[in-house]
Amino acid sequence: MDDFLSLARGRRSIRRYEPREVPQSTLEMLLEAAIWAPSAHNRQPWRFAVVRGASRERLALAMGARLRSDLERDGAPPDVVAADVARSYERLTSAPAVIVLCLTMADMDTYPDVRRQQHEWTMAVQSVAMAGQNLLLAAHAHGLGACWMCAPLFCPDVVQAALDLPTDWQPQGLITLGYPAQTRDKTRQPMTDKVVWR
Numbered sequence: 001m002d003d004f005l006s007l008a009r010g011r012r013s014i015r016r017y018e019p020r021e022v023p024q025s026t027l028e029m030l031l032e033a034a035i036w037a038p039s040a041h042n043r044q045p046w047r048f049a050v051v052r053g054a055s056r057e058r059l060a061l062a063m064g065a066r067l068r069s070d071l072e073r074d075g076a077p078p079d080v081v082a083a084d085v086a087r088s089y090e091r092l093t094s095a096p097a098v099i100v101l102c103l104t105m106a107d108m109d110t111y112p113d114v115r116r117q118q119h120e121w122t123m124a125v126q127s128v129a130m131a132g133q134n135l136l137l138a139a140h141a142h143g144l145g146a147c148w149m150c151a152p153l154f155c156p157d158v159v160q161a162a163l164d165l166p167t168d169w170q171p172q173g174l175i176t177l178g179y180p181a182q183t184r185d186k187t188r189q190p191m192t193d194k195v196v197w198r
Contacts, residue, residue: 051174
């Protein structure tokens with residue numbers, strides 16, 4: 001248990017990486033850890049797109065264009081828009097690998113009413129998030145840095161088109177991944193502020 005707590009406490013969101021590639025075998029090991037997460041009804045609704053090379057830039061440019069459009073529509077100042085778009089592009093293209101986490105409802109239960117169907121979708125979202133957590137912990141255990149980004153939620157159609165994903169794959173987030181070129185410290189608020197005992 002001490003080893004696991006040390007692993008969990010030591011993991012940080014890393015956004016700067018060395019330029020060296022992550023081996024295919026390592027990526028496969030991380031995905032293997034991801035698919036052993038718990039899932040609703042054991043339906044395993046997660047899907048993963050591993051993005052490297054030119055596909056990374058294509059994704060970054062497409063997402064950046066949508067980000068620019070959204071910020072301009074919000075009335076953000078041009079310098080703020082340019083900085084946000086540049087930061088987004090740099091984060092995606094400087095990571096040796098990007099893993100886009102998606103969900104599919106293909107194998108989930110179907111209900112005739114909106115309330116239960118929404119809960120079924122939420123269970124799929126939770127399943128994908130647990131797979132993502134497994135992947136993040138496995139990356140840290142392997143000496144890699146990683147960072148979960150929720151940006152695909154704001155432009156799922158753009159991500160789907162840029163990567164030519166199947167139509168039932170709903171992008172939920174992405175994980176940038178590589179050998180860390182930074183260290184980060186972070187604390188947590190006391191557990192006593194977050195827990196009630198009944």
